[in-house]
Amino acid sequence: MAQSIVKEFTKGLWAEVPPFRLVLGLCPVLAVTKSVENGIGMGIATTFVLVCSNFLVSLLRDIIPAKVRIACFIVIIATFVTVVELMMQAYTYPLFLKLGIFIPLIVVNCIVLGRAEAFASKNPPHMAIADGLGMGIGFTLSLGALGAVRECLGDGTILGNPVFGPDFQPFTFMVEAPGAFVCLGLLLCLMNLIGKK
Amino acid sequence: MHKQNKFTVSHAPFWHDGSSIKCMNLNIMAAALPAVLFGIFQFGMPALGVICLSISTAMAWEALFNFISKRPITLNDYNAGVIGMLLGMMFPATIPWWAVIIGTFVAVVVGQQVFGGIGGNPFSPAVIGATILMVSWHTFFDFDATLLSYDFNFTALAPLAALKHQGVSATGLFNLSDLVIGKEVGAIGAVSGIGIILGGIYLILRGFIRWEISVSYIAGILVTAGLFNMVDPGKYAEPMFHLFTGYTLLGAFFLATDSSSSPVHTIPMFIYGAMGGLMTILIRNIGAYPDGTFFAILLINLINPLIDNIRPKALGKGVNNA
Amino acid sequence: MREMISMVVVLTVLSAFSGGMLAAVKTGTNDKIENQVLKFQKAPAIKLILSDVSNDPLQDRFKIMDQEEEVTFFVGKYDGTPKAITFETKGKGFGGDIGLMVGVNIESDEIIGVAVTTHSETPGLGSRAKDDPKFVSQFAGKTMDKNLGIKKSGGEIDAMSGATITSVGVCLAAQKAQELYTRLKPEIEKQTAQMAN
Numbered sequence: 001m002a003q004s005i006v007k008e009f010t011k012g013l014w015a016e017v018p019p020f021r022l023v024l025g026l027c028p029v030l031a032v033t034k035s036v037e038n039g040i041g042m043g044i045a046t047t048f049v050l051v052c053s054n055f056l057v058s059l060l061r062d063i064i065p066a067k068v069r070i071a072c073f074i075v076i077i078a079t080f081v082t083v084v085e086l087m088m089q090a091y092t093y094p095l096f097l098k099l100g101i102f103i104p105l106i107v108v109n110c111i112v113l114g115r116a117e118a119f120a121s122k123n124p125p126h127m128a129i130a131d132g133l134g135m136g137i138g139f140t141l142s143l144g145a146l147g148a149v150r151e152c153l154g155d156g157t158i159l160g161n162p163v164f165g166p167d168f169q170p171f172t173f174m175v176e177a178p179g180a181f182v183c184l185g186l187l188l189c190l191m192n193l194i195g196k197k
Numbered sequence: 198m199h200k201q202n203k204f205t206v207s208h209a210p211f212w213h214d215g216s217s218i219k220c221m222n223l224n225i226m227a228a229a230l231p232a233v234l235f236g237i238f239q240f241g242m243p244a245l246g247v248i249c250l251s252i253s254t255a256m257a258w259e260a261l262f263n264f265i266s267k268r269p270i271t272l273n274d275y276n277a278g279v280i281g282m283l284l285g286m287m288f289p290a291t292i293p294w295w296a297v298i299i300g301t302f303v304a305v306v307v308g309q310q311v312f313g314g315i316g317g318n319p320f321s322p323a324v325i326g327a328t329i330l331m332v333s334w335h336t337f338f339d340f341d342a343t344l345l346s347y348d349f350n351f352t353a354l355a356p357l358a359a360l361k362h363q364g365v366s367a368t369g370l371f372n373l374s375d376l377v378i379g380k381e382v383g384a385i386g387a388v389s390g391i392g393i394i395l396g397g398i399y400l401i402l403r404g405f406i407r408w409e410i411s412v413s414y415i416a417g418i419l420v421t422a423g424l425f426n427m428v429d430p431g432k433y434a435e436p437m438f439h440l441f442t443g444y445t446l447l448g449a450f451f452l453a454t455d456s457s458s459s460p461v462h463t464i465p466m467f468i469y470g471a472m473g474g475l476m477t478i479l480i481r482n483i484g485a486y487p488d489g490t491f492f493a494i495l496l497i498n499l500i501n502p503l504i505d506n507i508r509p510k511a512l513g514k515g516v517n518n519a
Numbered sequence: 520m521r522e523m524i525s526m527v528v529v530l531t532v533l534s535a536f537s538g539g540m541l542a543a544v545k546t547g548t549n550d551k552i553e554n555q556v557l558k559f560q561k562a563p564a565i566k567l568i569l570s571d572v573s574n575d576p577l578q579d580r581f582k583i584m585d586q587e588e589e590v591t592f593f594v595g596k597y598d599g600t601p602k603a604i605t606f607e608t609k610g611k612g613f614g615g616d617i618g619l620m621v622g623v624n625i626e627s628d629e630i631i632g633v634a635v636t637t638h639s640e641t642p643g644l645g646s647r648a649k650d651d652p653k654f655v656s657q658f659a660g661k662t663m664d665k666n667l668g669i670k671k672s673g674g675e676i677d678a679m680s681g682a683t684i685t686s687v688g689v690c691l692a693a694q695k696a697q698e699l700y701t702r703l704k705p706e707i708e709k710q711t712a713q714m715a716n
Contacts, residue, residue, distance in 0.1 A: 060529075060533075063529060064529055065522060065525050065526045065529060067522070067526060068526045068529070068530055071530060072529065072530060072533055075530070075533050075534055075537055076533065076537070078537070079537035079540060079541060082541050082544075083540070083541070083544050086541075086544050086545060086548045086552070087544070087548065089548065089552045089555065090548035090551040090552050090555060091551075093552075093555035093556070093558070093559045094559055097559065097560070097637065100639075169334060170333075171299070171333050171334075172332065172333040172334070172335075172641075173329045173332050173333040174333075176332060176641075178332075182307060185311075189311075335644065335681055339681070361683075362671075362680070364671060485613070485683055485684050
């Protein structure tokens with residue numbers, strides 16, 4: 001039993017890491033990873049929503065009628081997203097300003113609905129939490145990694161600290177939208193290269 | 198590994214003119230030489246340095262990528278050389294060396310090799326490289342600032358930037374014959390209108406590029422700029438000014454005609470070229486950038502697969518009751 | 520029939536639960552959010568404009584309804600008498616709305632200064648409107664009848680090179696501020712007169 005919880009948890013970290021392996025939830029991946037801070041902030045917000053909604057969906061999985069399950073999932077997810085949004089506004093306002101519209105957009109993030117539908121509605125609560133936590137952390141790390149590459153090249157900083165010294169001329173392309181696509185493609189390519197061996 | 202089928206042909210465009218890729222690329226380089234030589238003459242040794250560095254690093258990146266991806270070394274088709282040369286022509290002479298190296302990396306590896314090398318690239322690789330550099334380091338392509346150390350015996354202002362910032366009255370500072378010869382501030386290989394036209398006509402006569410694209414591109418520029426000029430001559434510059442400034446001619450003869458990212462049928466070629474000219478002028482007159490050639494060419498590269506579907510129907514095809 | 524009822528009941532209960540939860544979170548965080556908005560968005564800009572006032576403009580504020588929109592005015596007192604007000608307007612920039620805090624001297628109707636509050640302009644180009652005071656300082660000392668457009672379109676402001684659209688956006692916000700101020704002048708005077716005591 002304990003072993004399978006570990007398995008559900010770890011699959012989100014590498015084997016099924018959402019943006020790179022499942023290629024899901026690309027909207028926030030491309031939009032908010034201008035810096036490490038934004039990426040990780042977004043990842044944590046999504047993780048919170050993912051764990052809470054997975055838990056609740058899994059608890060109610062026998063009560064929710066099959067025909068209206070998507071509507072129920074969305075209500076649950078939207079509730080938690082709004083909670084996160086209000087909380088971020090109240091306590092981490094600068095980060096909220098940077099993420100802006102992408103916080104409410106977690107509602108339509110495929111990962112959250114996807115895990116609710118594919119996993120949480122068929123498994124007991126403790127497994128669903130492990131799954132949500134694993135997926136969330138995998139998502140957070142991916143966003144952090146992408147954010148690190150883009151911030152490092154595009155702004156010459158990591159978490160706001162300059163890494164290259166004053167003579168570095170930032171590769172601004174990387175923090176623009178097309179840079180996100182190119183960067184994601186190259187990281188995917190790297191993941192596949194490593195995974196093949 | 199999937200099984201290699203000997204008889205599978207790819208979807209890339211095919212021209213049959215009896216010559217090899219190597220021959221074509223050598224000819225393109227030769228055709229670009231007049232413009233390059235003029236640039237070197239005008240901007241001195243730094244220009245020669247940029248061109249040499251650009252060609253050599255482009256070839257180095259291709260060799261390196263071939264080596265890493267365990268594919269045969271394709272250097273001897275001179276394709277990387279052409280990309281490097283075109284890229285070098287789009288730079289100002291004072292661009293730092295590391296920017297050239299990044300530019301050739303983006304052009305050769307991201308622009309072409311990751312799509313499977315020659316024939317697989319959806320965009321003109323040289324334009325990709327130059328655009329990404331321009332978006333990232335705006336100041337290197339601000340010719341007024343980068344070429345400040347030069348002492349020219351003509352108006353030392355980048356024509357298109359002057360038009361953007363000072364309005365149409367600035368065009369009076371430039372003599373059209375100066376612009377045609379290349380006595381203007383700009384990129385190494387883009388200043389000499391005559392040189393590019395000569396090279397372009399040579400390529401067209403030899404059949405390495407299609408006259409339809411170049412001619413319709415230039416027609417697109419002239420017609421669109423003419424219309425703008427006709428509506429409000431006080432706000433928009435004359436068509437000839439647009440034709441001989443910035444990257445217009447380089448785009449018409451060398452960039453838009455890239456073999457794998459341009460259409461192969463006649464009508465699509467006309468649409469492709471005209472769209473390019475139209476977009477260039479729209480970006481120059483309405484957009485935020487002084488020159489729109491790069492973005493225009495990337496845009497028409499994007500629509501290329503779509504418009505290339507406009508072609509004559511094969512006889513009897515699609516007829517139900519034949 | 521039973522299925523129908525269960526569907527309706529489950530969805531209703533879920534929605535009611537989520538509504539209640541959100542209402543609770545909302546009331547809990549409301550004050551906090553308003554303070555955060557003031558603290559992070561408005562305060563730095565106001566401080567920049569009203570640098571030597573004797574009161575706290577964040578405390579001395581009032582609201583006026585203007586064409587279905589509520590505008591908040593922050594009052595700056597010099598030696599106890601209210602002499603300046605600041606308020607925020609918005610202009611369209613390259614990457615979305617640019618918020619501009621405009622300070623006006625209510626005795627001479629001159630602009631004391633302007634400062635950008637929020638923006639999503641390109642780092643290094645449009646963002647100079649906020650980081651580099653050279654551009655926004657041009658607005659200081661202009662009266663309400665001046666044309667605050669960029670020079671190219673007949674105004675008096677030099678656009679930032681390479682960031683024409685951002686410059687136009689800021690100018691637009693400033694022009695809106697002129698209109699708004701002229702329109703609401705009587706109301707503003709009434710309100711500030713009350714503050715004097």
